Amino acid sequence: MSRWFAVLIATLALALPRAAHAALSIVTTTSDLAAIAKEVGGADVQVTSLALHTQDPHFVDAKPHLALKLAKADLLIAIGLELELGWLPTLQTGSRNGKIQPGAAGYLDCSTLVRVLEVPTEKVDRSQGDVHPNGNPHYMLDPRQAARVSKGIADRLTQLDPAHADSYRKNALAFIKRLGKATKGWEAALAKAKGAKVIAYHKTIVYFADWLGLEVVEYVEPRPGIPPNPHHVTHVIDVAKSRGVKAILHEVYYPAKNSELIAKQTGATLVKIPGGPDLKGGKTYVQHLDAVVKQLVKIYGN
């Protein structure tokens, strides 16, 4: 018995230093937040995203090993606005980590940093589908909001790790400059797209449309979170034809069948939007947005 106890203690002694080593550990809910946290944190942080860029951020399984990642985290960065409501609270509680609970300095809800759109001004209920009662959470497709998020992350990192404050500030500045420059380029390339009428699958696209001045005339989903039915798809095809829609914006984590059908029937082009940068493939936030913009440039560009 006592021998087993000694083995257990030895195992734990080996395992503990792993958790404690060096850099600040950041966990983000989505890969776009992770990409930005990496830019801002640089060499002084270690970043993990709970959801893959191919996953619908509304419906992530609260797998226990994700709680393990949170148990070691110094900072949890979330989108907020109830996007992660169905899974993040379970993981936060399960992590037993007081540092990253709501209200603690190690929890950053990025929706407090951005300009929130679609905040309901009257009573909403779920007859409208999966509405987000505090506003639309899909702001990371707007580079202006992403810039605000990067500044907010730098501020929070400074608070948690004052020793590296200079580096965080410089990194954020460099990122914002780079993003600002890229944004100018994207806007110039898509100047002609302003006012263009598009169809989107889900309300994910609202900030993106707001940024580029696109007009979303219809959604493939009859209501947010409600899968399309043939009747509605027919309606969308009619709308697309009558309003001269040239682009169907589709998030890759939604089934593509109906969007493809609409594109085919109307001659519009399907624009595929990933849920964020492919972190494993080493992609950055700017590259991620660039890939989306390039698809639109093919349609609306000079």
Place this chain on the structure above:
Amino acid sequence: MPHTTRLSLAVLLSAGLASAQATPPSDVRSHGPAPDPVDSAPEPDPEPEPQPQPPAPTASAPAPSAAAAAEPDDVFAELEHQLTTPDSKPAREPAARGAQSMNPDLALIADFAAAWFSDDQHRQTGGHDPSRTGFNLQGLELNVRSVVDPYFRFDANLVFAEEGVEIEEVYATTLDLPCRLQARFGQFSTRFGRINATHPHAWDFADQPFALGRVFGGEGNRGLGVELSWLAPLPWYVELVGSATQANGEGTARSFFGDSDRGVERPWDLLGVGALKQFFDLHRDWSLLFGLSAALGPNATGEDHRTAVYGTDLYLKYRPLVGAHPTVFTWQTEVLHRRRQVAGEVLWDTSGYSQVAVRFARRWGAAARYEAGSPAYALGGSVAEDPLDPAWNRFRHRATAALTHYPSELSRFRLQGSRDMGGAGDPIWAAFLTAEVVVGAHGAHTF
């Protein structure tokens, strides 16, 4: 349940709902100044000290393009300025949030069933199973959740059934204990096995496996007490859980003190539950949960008589994370082995279930389950009379199939058929058509 309790709970419920409506809580908030759509996002006049974006309440109508188009330069320049000015203030919150509410999150889950049994003497063991031919209210669950303070969160599940109201669970959970420890106190479902700690809303079938009802009772194992759990600092997920709860309860601890409350004279008059849970992230799309559990406590058949229940559970899940497939496949198995000291003898029996469930389309799922339960044996190997289920003198099997339709994540219909064989009588056919609706701030699911 005394009538007064029922009444006061009803008052509480209606008050809670009324206040939820009056001060639109997390669900609907009024936002800052009176909404002044579209035009309300003009550029702030460039001032020496850059201002944050004013709160820009925006109608849910299409985007206010004219005002937004000029924004970018400003945002980037402003942020750059803030970062290069040494004593610039930290990021401010551009979006002023409306009045917050301290009300807890409330959700109601209603389960109804139309049922048919080939024999009135059916052998359903779950407390919320459909229980008669005709219409049944399986339960109306009021789920109340809130953070208490930086150290605790609060969870309660009150179940309103045809017979009255019961406090199914009410407990506080610590959020910030050192050394990866977590404690719960109050009344809670113990974490024995997999299905015991879950609620009907999370089940793939309309009824509870009979093993659970047989060993712990219709409500599954729960009680008043304390629990401590520990997340081991290992590279994979290992959680150790231990709890001590009252050993009485006809529907919650029937193999222990059951309906006779004998009080606690010594520490081992409590029901102790221990569990080891391990999770393996096998592959991006595949995960496996494996658990070992034990419940040890006194039983009511005599002085110093003990019961031990040992369980193992396995949960395999496939859910592709790439390619937008709606497919989800799960395989879940639990086996419970029970040993009881009764007058002059030790009885043992084993029961369990194995089930597969497939979500084959976004709105459709199917599931199949097989259950088996041995009769009680004496140590010598001969079938013995079970003091709790005297008629259960043969092997019992039940086969169940279910088809579920989900109009949305918040409503579902389920058609289920089963055949129950052996055990304590003739085979019984059962068919259920159940409906479930969920309203309110529905909480997060566990894996």
